Amino acid sequence: MRTRTLGRTGLAVSEITFGGIPILQQDFADAERVLRTALDEGITSFDTARGYGDSEEKMGRVLADRDCLIMSKAHRTDGAGMLGELEKSLASLRRDCVDVYAMHQVASADQLGQCLGPGGALEALLKAKRDGKVRAIGITGHHRPTLVSAVEQAGDAIESVMFLFNPLETDALDRLVPMCVDRGVGLIAMKAAGAGIWTPKEVLASTKWCLSHPITCANIGFSTVEEVQAVSPLGREDLSPTTEDERIVQSLRDQYELTYCRRCGECAPCPKGVNIWGTLVGESMVKRLGWKQLGERNYLDNVRKARDCDECGLCIERCPWSLNIPALLPEALDRIERLA
Numbered sequence: 532m533r534t535r536t537l538g539r540t541g542l543a544v545s546e547i548t549f550g551g552i553p554i555l556q557q558d559f560a561d562a563e564r565v566l567r568t569a570l571d572e573g574i575t576s577f578d579t580a581r582g583y584g585d586s587e588e589k590m591g592r593v594l595a596d597r598d599c600l601i602m603s604k605a606h607r608t609d610g611a612g613m614l615g616e617l618e619k620s621l622a623s624l625r626r627d628c629v630d631v632y633a634m635h636q637v638a639s640a641d642q643l644g645q646c647l648g649p650g651g652a653l654e655a656l657l658k659a660k661r662d663g664k665v666r667a668i669g670i671t672g673h674h675r676p677t678l679v680s681a682v683e684q685a686g687d688a689i690e691s692v693m694f695l696f697n698p699l700e701t702d703a704l705d706r707l708v709p710m711c712v713d714r715g716v717g718l719i720a721m722k723a724a725g726a727g728i729w730t731p732k733e734v735l736a737s738t739k740w741c742l743s744h745p746i747t748c749a750n751i752g753f754s755t756v757e758e759v760q761a762v763s764p765l766g767r768e769d770l771s772p773t774t775e776d777e778r779i780v781q782s783l784r785d786q787y788e789l790t791y792c793r794r795c796g797e798c799a800p801c802p803k804g805v806n807i808w809g810t811l812v813g814e815s816m817v818k819r820l821g822w823k824q825l826g827e828r829n830y831l832d833n834v835r836k837a838r839d840c841d842e843c844g845l846c847i848e849r850c851p852w853s854l855n856i857p858a859l860l861p862e863a864l865d866r867i868e869r870l871a
């Protein structure tokens with residue numbers, strides 16, 4: 532499989548990166564089969580996180596002695612907490628060093644300030660890098676302005692950004708992508724294949740579309756051997772879009788443009804306490820993470836707050852895509868409840 536260089540780090544990343552969320556719902560034997568198939572297909576980069584259940588441990592069992600690139604991340608803004616999580620990652624992954632370790636899901640200016648401030652997560656990761664426990668430092672998140680600020684404020688310290696990117700989430704092309712390309716920051720596209728709700732043909736067209744841009748890799752969550760075998764060839768094939776690819780990308784846009792939540796969080800807070808994006812993308816979250824990881828009853832109770840929506844319209848004004856959120860919430864809740 533072709534590789535691309537992760538910005539100025541010099542690290543080689545396979546164009547298709549194995550996203551480690553779906554394996555958390557599998558037993559160890561099934562997860563091992565999927566991971567081994569990825570290796571057989573030439574995938575050499577793997578992404579996981581402290582927050583993905585036992586995904587790190589499963590990867591550790593299969594990949595510990597393999598020459599591949601591992602990325603992980605932890606949702607901590609404080610330095611001591613981040614170092615504690617890093618040690619757990621190293622133990623689970625059975626490695627002395629993680630290639631890329633990221634500040635996970637940094638969602639606001641406040642959180643970013645904590646990460647970059649004295650005693651924050653970034654300071655701790657820089658120390659871990661000096662100690663040889665991390666090769667490169669990254670950040671991940673759904674809120675594009677926060678990611679842009681992070682790259683602007685952190686100087687050379689942040690070396691990769693994991694961001695939402697697919698034919699429906701193209702806003703990063705305005706600022707984030709060119710800025711990272713200019714500064715030599717690696718770009719890892721998450722939800723490149725639409726987070727588990729698109730058809731196999733849509734997954735392929737979307738992934739190909741992502742890779743036709745100046746990003747480092749497309750991060751795809753795989754749950755079956757067949758999915759790995761279907762998508763991996765893209766990392767070897769010509770990426771020029773065919774007429775059929777263009778038709779599928781356009782059809783995705785026509786179908787989802789006015790209903791697809793980009794998880795940016797701009798609509799929050801809701802005066803009625805509705806967890807807006809957690810409900811709108813709930814179907815995908817349940818399918819990818821599973822009920823156990825989401826906290827089962829608590830998650831259901833949380834998304835059922837959507838019934839308290841009084842259609843005040845505040846969230847529509849805030850949503851950059853003007854989604855008709857009050858109309859979408861009941862349908863989204865129905866889809867979640869059908870999976871319960």
Ligand code: SF4
Nearest residue numbers: 801840841843844846
């Ligand atoms: S329309 Fe509903 S979901 Fe949106 S802000 Fe108002 S109460 Fe909250």
Ligand code: SF4
Nearest residue numbers: 792793795796798850
């Ligand atoms: S509903 Fe709109 S504003 Fe809210 S998270 Fe989704 S895309 Fe962003």
